[in-house]
Amino acid sequence: MAQQITYDKAYDTVAPEDFPAMLQVARYGRRTDAFDGIISATHDHFWDPLDKNYIDFDQPFDMETTPIVPQEMVVELRSAVADRLDERQKIQLSNDVMHWSISNLLHGEQGALSLSASLCHILLDPGAQEYAANQAREEARHVAGFTRYIACRWGEPLPVGKTIATVLDDLVSTQEVYKKIVGMQMLIEGLAMGSFATLNAKTNDPVLRRLVQLVMSDEAFHHRFGRLWAAKTIRHLSPDEHKKVEDWSAQIFQTLLFNLINAEQKQVIYAKYGLDWQWVRDAVKETFTDDDRRDQLKESTNIFRVLIKTLLHAGIITQRTAPLYAVWVDMKELEAEGDGIPGDVVAEEMLVVLREINAKRKRIVSKDVAAAAAS
Ligand SMILES: [Fe+2]
Ligand SMILES: [Fe+2]
Numbered sequence: 001m002a003q004q005i006t007y008d009k010a011y012d013t014v015a016p017e018d019f020p021a022m023l024q025v026a027r028y029g030r031r032t033d034a035f036d037g038i039i040s041a042t043h044d045h046f047w048d049p050l051d052k053n054y055i056d057f058d059q060p061f062d063m064e065t066t067p068i069v070p071q072e073m074v075v076e077l078r079s080a081v082a083d084r085l086d087e088r089q090k091i092q093l094s095n096d097v098m099h100w101s102i103s104n105l106l107h108g109e110q111g112a113l114s115l116s117a118s119l120c121h122i123l124l125d126p127g128a129q130e131y132a133a134n135q136a137r138e139e140a141r142h143v144a145g146f147t148r149y150i151a152c153r154w155g156e157p158l159p160v161g162k163t164i165a166t167v168l169d170d171l172v173s174t175q176e177v178y179k180k181i182v183g184m185q186m187l188i189e190g191l192a193m194g195s196f197a198t199l200n201a202k203t204n205d206p207v208l209r210r211l212v213q214l215v216m217s218d219e220a221f222h223h224r225f226g227r228l229w230a231a232k233t234i235r236h237l238s239p240d241e242h243k244k245v246e247d248w249s250a251q252i253f254q255t256l257l258f259n260l261i262n263a264e265q266k267q268v269i270y271a272k273y274g275l276d277w278q279w280v281r282d283a284v285k286e287t288f289t290d291d292d293r294r295d296q297l298k299e300s301t302n303i304f305r306v307l308i309k310t311l312l313h314a315g316i317i318t319q320r321t322a323p324l325y326a327v328w329v330d331m332k333e334l335e336a337e338g339d340g341i342p343g344d345v346v347a348e349e350m351l352v353v354l355r356e357i358n359a360k361r362k363r364i365v366s367k368d369v370a371a372a373a374a375s
Pocket of ligand 2: 112139189218219222
């Protein structure tokens with residue numbers, strides 16, 4: 001049985017195979033109301049990736065002549081790699097790099113879906129379970145949305161990168177709730193919100209922009225669930241427990257920072273251009289220095305900045321591990337920024353749009369029902 005760190009009854013757990021515990025009569029009545037607001041809001045931000053009222057995947061986009069994101073965002077093209085390619089190839093390579101990145105966002109969404117489903121098996125509280133089941137449903141539509149987008153632009157997704165595959169596997173298979181919640185709800189969701197916010201701000205593809213806006217309108221709630229857990233848990237931890245959570249978070253952060261995106265994992269792409277991945281790795285290393293990394297982390301939507309911010313405001317980072325992060329960001333500045341994350345504003349705006357579409361949809365559906373009843 002896993003060692004759980006739980007300070008609020010809403011997060012009590014049982015072993016995943018202990019289904020009989022779910023049938024205990026007294027359990028049904030112990031429902032927390034902590035997540036009721038997030039659960040009922042789900043109807044407001046409902047959307048359907050298969051319905052053109054929400055997103056039109058058929059909008060034209062010329063992949064031959066237009067890069068999905070500006071070429072300066074593609075680290076390979078800022079290195080000697082650019083000297084080996086003509087203008088057309090540069091556009092193609094940047095779109096191939098996006099194929100890799102968006103495929104990994106899709107794998108991340110699958111991870112979130114499987115993890116939320118795994119929470120349903122171990123969380124004992126019916127309210128917490130309903131939240132997790134609801135998140136699983138929302139992650140399932142993200143999987144459907146990204147699969148559809150990739151199908152329109154490239155066909156099949158690319159295989160998962162080694163780093164993200166290992167992190168996701170650990171989070172889905174662990175029985176320790178703190179790892180699931182810190183790892184998925186705070187770190188991976190934070191990372192996703194940063195990526196989506198960046199794509200929303202920079203992409204040239206209106207379909208991708210709409211897709212990430214829709215996804216963000218759900219993710220903002222998932223990230224909130226993580227923050228709720230932290231608010232109910234972190235300040236009660238014993239020094240030993242805090243150290244455990246803090247060290248584990250720092251370790252995941254470092255793994256993601258240095259390995260999430262690397263040349264070895266993208267070698268399938270480079271081969272198409274006759275480029276050896278080790279050569280690409282060295283070329284990128286030459287131009288992308290620690291100073292460049294620090295500069296990137298100054299951008300508000302940078303994924304790693306969002307991660308550090310989430311951990312800092314959750315109270316997970318103490319003086320013990322702060323220096324580790326301070327190498328990359330100004331911690332005082334981050335502290336002063338408040339706990340909102342980039343993407344929150346986009347999610348808010350999207351909620352207004354979705355409420356409108358959903359209200360119209362309800363009117364059409366009720367008209368249809370009335371017509372069917374009358375005939
Ligand atoms: Fe998601
Ligand atoms: Fe999510």
